[in-house]
Amino acid sequence: MMAGSNFVDYVKVFCRSGNGGSGSVHFHRDRLNPRGGPDGGDGGGGGHVILTGNKQLWTLLHLKYRKHVFAKKGNNGAGALKTGADGKDAVVEVPLGTVAKKADSEEILFEITEHQQSKILAAGGQGGLGNANFKSATNRTPRYAQPGEPGTEGWYILELKILADVGLVGFPNAGKSTLLSVVSAAKPKIADYPFTTLVPNLGIVSYRDDKSFVMADIPGIIEGAHEGKGLGMRFLRHIERNSLLLFMVPADSNNIHEEYKILVSELNEYNPELLDKKRIMAITKSDMLDEELTQEIKQDLPDIPCVFISSIEQTGLVKLKDVIWRELNE
Numbered sequence: 001m002m003a004g005s006n007f008v009d010y011v012k013v014f015c016r017s018g019n020g021g022s023g024s025v026h027f028h029r030d031r032l033n034p035r036g037g038p039d040g041g042d043g044g045g046g047g048h049v050i051l052t053g054n055k056q057l058w059t060l061l062h063l064k065y066r067k068h069v070f071a072k073k074g075n076n077g078a079g080a081l082k083t084g085a086d087g088k089d090a091v092v093e094v095p096l097g098t099v100a101k102k103a104d105s106e107e108i109l110f111e112i113t114e115h116q117q118s119k120i121l122a123a124g125g126q127g128g129l130g131n132a133n134f135k136s137a138t139n140r141t142p143r144y145a146q147p148g149e150p151g152t153e154g155w156y157i158l159e160l161k162i163l164a165d166v167g168l169v170g171f172p173n174a175g176k177s178t179l180l181s182v183v184s185a186a187k188p189k190i191a192d193y194p195f196t197t198l199v200p201n202l203g204i205v206s207y208r209d210d211k212s213f214v215m216a217d218i219p220g221i222i223e224g225a226h227e228g229k230g231l232g233m234r235f236l237r238h239i240e241r242n243s244l245l246l247f248m249v250p251a252d253s254n255n256i257h258e259e260y261k262i263l264v265s266e267l268n269e270y271n272p273e274l275l276d277k278k279r280i281m282a283i284t285k286s287d288m289l290d291e292e293l294t295q296e297i298k299q300d301l302p303d304i305p306c307v308f309i310s311s312i313e314q315t316g317l318v319k320l321k322d323v324i325w326r327e328l329n330e
Helices: 176-185 231-240 256-270 272-276 292-299 317-329
Strands: 010-016 051-052 067-068 092-093 098-102 108-112 120-122 153-160 168-170 202-208 211-218 244-250 278-283 306-307
Touching: 010 120, 010 244, 010 272, 051 098, 067 092, 067 231, 098 168, 098 256, 108 120, 168 176, 176 202, 176 211, 176 278, 176 317, 202 317, 211 317, 244 317, 306 317
Parallel strands: 010 067, 051 092, 168 211, 168 244, 244 278, 278 306
Antiparallel strands: 010 153, 051 120, 098 108, 098 153, 202 211
């Protein structure tokens, strides 16, 4: 099995909430009161299917093989005005950044973005009213009660969009994984071939005075990613959540400006709103450049903050962090 295949960012699950319990038809009877009035209690509510955020989860792997999620039904009401117990909820923990959709229409229902935030995915049915509720001046002995409402059921899609401050954008082999491994404790798989990064890697980057920010290495974009070529389409959605995009182009690229334009164009084709995010650029592998080449490249850089870095030599990294922090907090 491929390393990293434990990262699951899309699952389809069938959920069923609980039916509500039925109201009770019951009349009070005892030795002193052989013909008492109606005292049937209400049915309990059916259990909900609930999603709850857990900041310690990074993937939907735990749901990959759990295709069905069922909540319990509510108990029926009873005499002496006893309300039935509510059905037990089915609580599903998900990573922050999980989007819930209806499978048939792809309608987005909600997103879970905070730890312990809970939202109802499938609501349980309400319990029915017991006959005590239907007593009136004209009907002192109602012999009927409400049935409980049915729960809801259906297929739902859960899709994870990684929550990170900085998203790394670049072609395969732009040095994204190497940068992440050098500036954080993340241990991405690194090799010299395209599509090394098959899953988004997250790293927490320490900054001055115990500050930090989260950086996500999004797998390489290739031209045509927005059409679903390569791995592009599946991973572009993770960029939607980043507040800052760090474009990475290697110093030995044939045309740095052109490569940047292609990356921007890919993002624009996928979702034009991505271009509203702040952008900075790192020219990677700059240990290959002498002063003269560096000056030459500087003449033709895009009009965004640019930093020359070398992850191997660990040069320019402090300046890059400074620029990232400034842009994140302006």
